[in-house]
Amino acid sequence: MRQLYRLYYRSSQTPSIVSDLDSVVQQIVKSSIRNNKDDGLTGLLLTIQGCFLQTLEGPVDSVRNTYARISCDRRHRDPHIIFQGPVEKRLFSDWNMCARSLAPTDKAILDVINAKGKFNPASLTPQSVHDLLTAVAKIQRRTALDTPLTAI
C-alpha cells in the first residue's frame, strides 16, 4: 500500500476575493472535489478571518503535487506548511474536499485552540491546527444533514 501522508497549511486570502468569498470558495471546492477524487485525496478547507486553513491527506505524491499547485494559486498568498508527514489513518475521509467558514464569534471552536476570542494564524502549531480541524470535522459530520453545504 502507498504511504498515507497528511499536510496542514495556512495562507492569507487575496484581498480581491474577500467581497465574493462564498462564490470563490464554491468554485475552489468544486474543482477540488473533482481533482481530489482522481488523486485519492481527502480533506477540509476552513476560511477564518481572512485566512485559509486546509488539510490534505492521501498518497504522498498526490498530497505534494496538489499542494504545489495550490500554493501557486492567486486567490491566496503566503502559504505556510504547519505540518506534513506520514500518518496511520485518514481523519477527514468523509470529504474529497469540504469548506466551512468560521466566524470570530465561534467561541467554542476558538477555545479548542486556546485563542481567547482572537484568531492569530501565525501562532498556530501542528497540535492546535490539528485540534481545530478535527473539531470542525466533528461539527461538520453532525450538522451535514441540516446545513446547506458548500461541498456536495
Ligand SMILES: Cc1cc2nc3c(=O)[nH]c(=O)nc-3n(C[C@H](O)[C@H](O)[C@H](O)COP(=O)(O)O)c2cc1C
Ligand atoms: C485555498 C485553496 C485551496 C485549494 N484546494 C484545492 C484542492 O484541494 N484540490 C485541488 O485540486 N485544487 C485546489 N485548489 C485549486 C487549485 O489551486 C487549482 O486552481 C486547481 O487545482 C486547478 O484545477 P482545475 O484546472 O481542474 O480547476 C485550491 C485553491 C485554493 C486557493
